[in-house]
Amino acid sequence: xxxxxxxxxxxxxxxxxPAGGQDVKDTLEQRLLACAACHGKRxxxxxxxxxxxxxxxxxxxxxxxxxINFRERRRHAPPMNYMVAYLSDDYLREIAGHYAALSxxxxxxxxxxxxxxxxxxxxxIWRGDPLRKIPACxxxxxxxxxxxxxxxxxxxxxxxxxxxxxxGAWRNHLRRAQQPDCMAAIAGQLQPPEIAAVSAWLAxxxxxxxxxxxxxxxxxxxxxxxxx
Amino acid sequence: MKGLALxxxxxxxxxxxxxxxxxxxxxxxxxxxxxxxxxxxRYLVRAANxxxxxxxxxxxxxxxxxxxxxxxxxxxxxxITPDPETGIGRWSADDLWRALHEGKSRDGSxxxxxxxxxxxxxxxxxxxxxxxxxxxxxxxxRHANAPHRMRFPYDKRPLLAGWRxxxxxxxxxxxxxxxxxxxxxxxxLVEVLGHCGACHGERGGSMPMQGWYAPALASERDSxxxxxxxxxxxxxxxxxxxxxxxxxxxxxxVVRDSLQxxxxxxxxxxxxxxxxxxxxxxxxxxxxxxxSSGQRAELMKQGAVLYREHCAGxxxxxxxxxxxxxxxxxxxxxxxxxxxxxxIRITLNGGFPPSTAGNPRPYGMPPFAHQLSDRxxxxxxxxxxxxxxxxAAPVSPGEVASGRxxxxx
Numbered sequence: 001x002x003x004x005x006x007x008x009x010x011x012x013x014x015x016x017x018p019a020g021g022q023d024v025k026d027t028l029e030q031r032l033l034a035c036a037a038c039h040g041k042r043x044x045x046x047x048x049x050x051x052x053x054x055x056x057x058x059x060x061x062x063x064x065x066x067x068i069n070f071r072e073r074r075r076h077a078p079p080m081n082y083m084v085a086y087l088s089d090d091y092l093r094e095i096a097g098h099y100a101a102l103s104x105x106x107x108x109x110x111x112x113x114x115x116x117x118x119x120x121x122x123x124x125i126w127r128g129d130p131l132r133k134i135p136a137c138x139x140x141x142x143x144x145x146x147x148x149x150x151x152x153x154x155x156x157x158x159x160x161x162x163x164x165x166x167x168g169a170w171r172n173h174l175r176r177a178q179q180p181d182c183m184a185a186i187a188g189q190l191q192p193p194e195i196a197a198v199s200a201w202l203a204x205x206x207x208x209x210x211x212x213x214x215x216x217x218x219x220x221x222x223x224x225x226x227x228x
Numbered sequence: 229m230k231g232l233a234l235x236x237x238x239x240x241x242x243x244x245x246x247x248x249x250x251x252x253x254x255x256x257x258x259x260x261x262x263x264x265x266x267x268x269x270r271y272l273v274r275a276a277n278x279x280x281x282x283x284x285x286x287x288x289x290x291x292x293x294x295x296x297x298x299x300x301x302x303x304x305x306x307x308i309t310p311d312p313e314t315g316i317g318r319w320s321a322d323d324l325w326r327a328l329h330e331g332k333s334r335d336g337s338x339x340x341x342x343x344x345x346x347x348x349x350x351x352x353x354x355x356x357x358x359x360x361x362x363x364x365x366x367x368x369x370r371h372a373n374a375p376h377r378m379r380f381p382y383d384k385r386p387l388l389a390g391w392r393x394x395x396x397x398x399x400x401x402x403x404x405x406x407x408x409x410x411x412x413x414x415x416x417l418v419e420v421l422g423h424c425g426a427c428h429g430e431r432g433g434s435m436p437m438q439g440w441y442a443p444a445l446a447s448e449r450d451s452x453x454x455x456x457x458x459x460x461x462x463x464x465x466x467x468x469x470x471x472x473x474x475x476x477x478x479x480x481x482v483v484r485d486s487l488q489x490x491x492x493x494x495x496x497x498x499x500x501x502x503x504x505x506x507x508x509x510x511x512x513x514x515x516x517x518x519x520s521s522g523q524r525a526e527l528m529k530q531g532a533v534l535y536r537e538h539c540a541g542x543x544x545x546x547x548x549x550x551x552x553x554x555x556x557x558x559x560x561x562x563x564x565x566x567x568x569x570x571x572i573r574i575t576l577n578g579g580f581p582p583s584t585a586g587n588p589r590p591y592g593m594p595p596f597a598h599q600l601s602d603r604x605x606x607x608x609x610x611x612x613x614x615x616x617x618x619x620a621a622p623v624s625p626g627e628v629a630s631g632r633x634x635x636x637x
Binding site for chain 1: 285286480481484542550553554577578579580581582583588589590591592593594595596597598599635636
């Protein structure tokens with residue numbers, strides 16, 4: 001028996017040996033090098049001034065919804081639409097879980113905006129504008145803006161241009177979520193100076209040491225939102 | 229001026245079509261009563277890949293609405309669920325047969341040939357009836373067809389008669405008695421149901437508005453299938469990856485939505501048929517006229533450095549790749565084919581092969597569009613086309629610049 005195995009060994013090596021003589025790791029990190037090119041190996045997003053957002057540590061449900069929204073063209077960002085076009089729900093769920101579990105270091109915060117912008121932003125962040133049906137940001141994203149499991153993202157540690165572009169994309173219907181799409185309704189009410197102020201304010205905040213999203217159900221949401 | 233000429237040409241063709249072109253109505257055999265099996269129809273609908281076009285991204289299966297960009301405007305696929313108002317709930321098996329076989333809608337209007345009736349015309353009637361029986365069973369979805377947005381004069385459907393006179397003939401599938409049953413089955417799957425030729429024309433096809441090139445399947449330089457073992461072709465079609473290559477872009481969609489669902493027996497028949505169709509490549513200039521030999525030497529040198537830095541980690545030092553994970557680049561026809569757009573595109577945009585039952589978690593290729601300049605991409609593509617005995621023509625930075633402009637969807 002043993003001699004048979006020895007006899008077969010060279011053939012097995014011939015069949016199984018990687019052609020390049022180099023083992024390819026069977027890890028998600030290796031499978032997802034395509035994502036790392038822009039979002040970084042650990043989902044950190046690249047350098048602070050670059051546009052590609054941090055995806056590490058965002059709630060898994062949020063990341064999964066976004067991947068599905070890209071695949072199904074509710075969100076419009078051609079490199080992402082193309083990248084995930086032929087990937088299955090199961091694989092996208094696994095990818096979302098992978099990045100949700102990572103916690104690379106956060107970049108240093110950006111400089112704060114002008115006093116006037118600061119005041120404008122803080123009013124919306126803490127109180128919203130009930131007259132225009134704009135809830136406070138903290139009403140859904142949490143007092144510390146860490147988001148809430150499973151699908152509401154944290155808002156800190158992102159580039160101001162990225163945040164502004166997302167709110168703009170909601171206004172222009174290039175970014176959509178499952179119905180009812182509350183962020184679309186909110187973004188539709190925001191004026192451009194408000195978007196700039198809120199984005200700059202968020203980017204200027206230091207990310208707290210504990211950056212885990214709130215547990216599911218810890219906030220009573222002021223609006224009915226799809227996919228959450 | 230060009231538009232006017234085209235219009236006149238279409239007009240003349242229309243007149244000709246009316247006078248000479250209309251073939252006598254063929255009397256179709258009656259649908260085999262009760263013989264049409266829903267299960268067989270489900271399989272045939274998969275093999276014909278009705279799903280990909282008749283399902284919008286994120287939309288209900290077969291409810292239509294997927295935009296199909298053409299050089300003449302945008303077409304929207306139709307709802308083929310059994311909804312009576314917005315789908316084909318009021319259609320009979322004869323109506324579907326007429327669409328597939330004659331390229332005419334239920335009301336007699338001419339269908340745009342984005343619907344590949346030029347291939348489906350040779351479907352067997354019994355298969356069309358089975359497909360109809362299956363389509364009756366998919367969930368009915370109320371979803372009104374979006375009006376096409378074709379530019380004048382292409383929005384005038386009667387003018388399609390001119391196009392049809394030149395490019396369409398009703399036909400039926402004739403088995404070649406000199407070939408095996410397997411070969412004939414493969415021919416039917418490739419040429420009729422799978423309508424592979426809709427993209428993979430005899431001389432290969434640049435896919436309009438998509439910036440992909442569908443290689444000529446019979447050409448050694450384009451597809452290289454002659455050298456592939458049958459079982460590796462089957463593996464590629466079934467799982468999206470094989471030792472010698474992987475599918476990307478539109479072909480990834482075909483594998484995900486259609487081919488992976490076919491039996492090994494049918495895929496083998498397709499592979500056998502495809503391998504039998506070998507045509508000698510013409511020996512005309514191999515392209516690359518935009519690059520002088522001095523420039524080529526420069527690009528090769530720069531490309532070799534870039535290759536070691538960015539590519540060799542996955543595709544290996546000598547382009548040998550890692551089977552089923554990272555396609556080899558040495559001797560890979562997707563790299564060697566005369567038209568370099570796919571190699572440029574994949575270098576710029578990366579991508580994943582499809583998730584399939586056989587390869588559910590594919591390894592991806594990173595995009596380099598944001599890291600490398602046009603010249604650097606030209607260098608690295610020139611290098612992989614030229615190194616390791618590949619011998620394909622160099623690529624110019626200008627060709628890369630056009631590759632950046634193609635839509636990614």
